[in-house]
Structures are given as structure tokens and as C-alpha cells.
Amino acid sequence: MAGKKNSLIQEFKTFAMRGNVIDLAVGVIIGAAFQKIVSSLVNDLIMPLIGLITGGSNFNEQFFILRLPEGVDKSQVTSLSVAAELNVPTFNYGSFVTTVLDFLIVAVVIFFMVKGINKLNTVRKKEEAPVVPVTKKCPYCKSEIAIEATRCPHCTSELDVAE
Template identity: 50%
Template sequence: MLQEFKTFIARGNVLDLAVGVIVGAAFGKIVASLTDDLLMPVIGVLTGGIDFSSKFILLGSIPESYTGSPTDYAALKKAGVAMLGYGSFITAVINFLILAFVIFLLVKQANKLMPKAPEAPAAPSGPTEVELLAEIRDALKKS
């Protein structure tokens, strides 16, 4: 069983997948930083100073023991207040769209660089179904 596991791990596909997951996770962090640190501040300036990361809707009441700011999303979340954090959701959607677009561009470029697979030779054309049925009919008539 150990030998089978070694054979499985040594296959190129498994190693390629592992490398892809690791690189993908690192790339995801880069895209998150791009969105959070570069794009969202610019979008905030264009929309009149809106900071999307702190946009939320309270669904419940703030506990009496809470001493922080009632507009601090992170502190309210830590305190367990029920909220809809639509700003975080917008940021996550933008992260996804950027990541998906970059992956699309990478795959498109990789497809251009990959050699084209040779086309399979066309199958020799034989008689059509109608011709075969006609031959069978004629053979049955002769019998």
C-alpha cells in the first residue's frame, strides 16, 4: 500500500495540482491586497469617500456591555452583533471578478502557447446507412 501511495504522489498530475493550489493561494492574497489596498480606496474616493469595508446593516441590537463605536464593523462583529456586512461582500465579489479575469487571461495565453494537437485523420467514408439497407434488401430479394 505504501508503494502505491508513493506511485500516486509521484505522478505529475498530483504534483502539478499541489503546486497549483499553493500558487493559487498566494495569488489570491495578492488579489485581495490589490482590491483592499488599491482598488477599494480609489472606488471609495470616486463614490464620495465611501469605505465599503465598513458598510453594514444592523439586524439586532447592540449589547449593553458593548463599549466600542456603533459604526465599527470589526468590533461589532467581534462582539457578536447580528449584521449584514454588504461592504465585505462587495469587496469579496470584486476580488473574485479580478481573480477570475486574471485566470481567464492566463488560460487564454497558455492556450496560445500550447502546440495544437494534430487533427485525427478523417475516417474513411464508406457506404451510407441508406446504401447498406439497400444492399441488405437486394441480398434478401436474391435469397
């Protein structure tokens, strides 16, 4: 059993230390940090402007009351936190729009990053010129000879230019 356990641990170490797994982990960490930046951009800068334009103070707090429980008046429900406290079901469209905006910004940034990386890879591939052969084999003696040779220096056979 101990041999199987050590084998499993070794297999996991090999898996975890592969370059692509570490790259993926770094990508996830950077992505999470980037998501926080985008969420702050949307919540702290964009949505207050949209709220100002639409007449609401905080767009994240925009909602419709779906149903009022008995004993609760509509004027009592002044915010999402009060609605939750009073067990009032709400349709939170402001929060949904904020989340969709978050997603769209991240998607656009990722699109442009992938597009840029693909362009860099294309440029890099163009820079790597194909290797042009400088030698060929003599069809008679099979010796390596210069590609421009018209006669084999080893067996003195005349070569066609097309060979």
C-alpha cells in the same frame, strides 16, 4: 499486515510522485500566492478608491445594522468590530463586494491564462505538420515501394496512379 501496509505506502508514493499530482500541488501553491496579491490589490488599492468615491473611509467596513439589541444606541455602533463587540447583527455589504471583486479579478486572469495556453497549444499543433507517406505497398507482391512508382521494382507489375 506489514505486507499490506508496505503495499499501501508504495501505492501512495506512486500516486504522489505522478507528474500531474505534483503539477497540481505547484498550481495550488502558486494560486494561493496569486490570491494574496489580488486580495492586496483589491483591499489596499481599489477598495480605498471606491471608499473615497462613495464617501466612506474604508469600503470593507460598510454595513447596515439589522437589529439593535436592547440598551444599544445606533450612534454607539461606529465600526464592524464595535458591532461584533456589542453583539449587533450587521449586513456587511462592503466585505461582500470586496470578496466578489477579488473573485472577478482572479477569474478574468485565469480566463486569459487558459486562453493563452490554448492558443499556444493550437500554434504548437499547427507547427507539427502531418507526416506525408513516402512509400506504399505493391498490391501484387506486397513490397514497400516509392509512393510515386508506376511500376513495382520487385515484381515489375504496372501500378495504377491511384494505388
